[in-house]
Amino acid sequence: MIAVTKVFIFKMNFCIQDIYTLQDFKLPIMKHVVLFFFIPFCFFEIVNAQAKISLGLKLGSTIPGIGLNSSNPIMDGYKNQLAPCYGVVLETGLNKKWSLLNEVNYTTIKIKKNGGQVIPKSIIKYFNLTSLNLPDDLYANFESNINMNYFEVPIMLKYFFHQTEKFNCFANGGFFVGTLVNGNINTKGQGNVYSDAAHTNSITPFPIFLNTNINVQNWLNDFNYGFQGGIGCTLKFNTGEIFANLSGSIGFNNMQINKDDGENKSREGTLCVGYLIHLSK
Helix, strand or coil, rough: CCCHHHHHHHHHHHHHHCCCCCCCCCCCCHHHHHHHHHHHHHHHHHHHHCCEHHHHHHHHEEEECCEEECCCCCCCCEECCCEEEEEEEEEECCCCCEEEEEEEEEEEEEEEEEEEEEECCCHHHHHHCCCCCCCCCCEEEEEEEEEEEEEEECCCEEEEEECCEEEEEEEEEEEEEEEEEEEEEECEEEEEEEECCCCCCCCCCCCECCCCCEEEEHHEECCEEEEEEEEEEEEEEECCEEEEEEEEEEEEEEECCCCCHHCEEEEEEEEEEEEEEEECC
C-alpha cells in the first residue's frame, strides 16, 4: 500500500506540474480543465490501490485528405493536411476488460484549399481592397492554408475485445475538451478578384497579389469540446506495453467567432503509437 501511495503522489505532482506549465502558456481555461479531470482521478487511484496504473507518451500525426463538406462556401472544400500530435497518457484499469483513459494532447489542425474560393471578410483588408465599392462576397483563385494548435484533454473508456498473453485489441471512446493555443492563416496567389463565383465579373482592373500571413487567434473560439473514439492494439512486456491507436474526433463548437469567416466544426483523424509503463499491477 505504501508503494502504491508513493506512485500516486508522484502522479499528483505530475498533474500539478502540468498545470503550472499551462499557466506559463497563459491558458487559464486549460488549467481548470486539467484540475477538473486529473486531480479527482489521482485521489481515486489512491483509494483504489488494487487498480492497474499505466503512464506513458504517444506520438503520431493527423490523417490527411479528410474534407470539410460545409454548406458555408467559405469553408467548403478545405482538406486536412499531415500534422503532428503528441501527448501524455494515463490509464487506470477498472477490471480485466475495461479501463479509464485520460490524456493531455497537443494537436495541430492543418487544413488547405487551392483554387477558386470565397475570400473571408476578415482578410479582405490585407488585399488592399477596402477602398473599392465591394459586394457582399468576393471570389478569387488562390491557395489558403490554416493552422490551429490546441491542447486537448480527452476522458474515455477503453474496452479490450480481444486479449491474449502478449497481444490485445481494444476500442475506446469518450469526450474531450480543448483550448486554442494559436492560429494562423497563410494565403498565396496572384490574380483578379471577382464579385461572382463563376469569375466573370472582375472588380480589379489587373491581377493583384493575394499573399498574406496572419495571426488569426482572435478570430477563433478559445474553447472546443466534442467526441473522440478509436480502435487500437497493444503488445505487452513485463514492465510496459507498446500501443498503436487509430482515432477520430468531432468538435461540437464552431471554430470561428465571426460567421462571415465561415462556420465549421473540427473534424480529424489521427494515427498514434506510444509506450505505457506499468506503475502498478
